[in-house]
Amino acid sequence: MSTDDYTAPPAPTVALEPPAAATATVDPSPAAAMAAASAPAPARTRWAAIIWGTLFAVIAGNAIFLLADDARREGIAGWMLDLTPMTVTSFALLVAGGLVLLLGAIGLIRRVQRRAASRTP
Template identity: 45%
Template sequence: MTDDTTEPITGRTERTGGEHPTPRTEPAGDDHPTRPYEAAPETSGVPFTPSSPENPTVPLTPPAAEASASSSPAPGAMRAEAPAAPPVPPAGPRIRWAGIIWGLVFAAIAGGLLAVLGDPDRRAAATDWWSQLTPGGFALVFVVALGALLLIGGLAALARRAAR
């Protein structure tokens, strides 16, 4: 015979069948009490002051007011540089060259397809050509189409760079 010293768990929700869980009998948070907030200790041991040599700061006064306020900055203070002028925006709206180039390519493809599909003789010739392609011919068409896509992408990048 074994000595069973286990006790049932209390304060937890239990599910049986299709019933609702039983509510907790003890208040939430009693299982894991929290410690009171403690402030972080000072790491350097020197309180922060703007004139402290261990904590150099940048003065917040404009350069003209700083020159009239004192002739020499405080020891350990850093001199702030005047910010550079913001870049001048372009005069007109930005031209989206990739959209223009791809639009022209799609218009050329649509024009070519209309020219082929518009005439029954051209349509029959295109059908015969596609039906007689060998696997090597399909690979060649794929490589040429991929090269055309890369060429168009390169042209769009060149046009964008030239516009800058």
């Protein structure tokens, strides 16, 4: 059998007229209004994930920068050995305060998103 004997199937036809559903008028019934109102809302941007991802990326970038060079690594080791208990406590409180600030900002963004979603018809 050669390729000359092969006949291709006919090409699919395309309808030139719009389907009947596209030309139908809008149904003013309450059921149609309820169906239109229950349509899914568009996806929200997850700002908390963006903020946390950015924070972790910054921490990872700083860690890679600081640990990639022997001189910087030795400098950090010397600095950590010279820390006093009061300094460690101060840094721990600073980190805890930063996390509280970050969580508060994420909460505010979430409240704004929910308020905007509730106002959208």
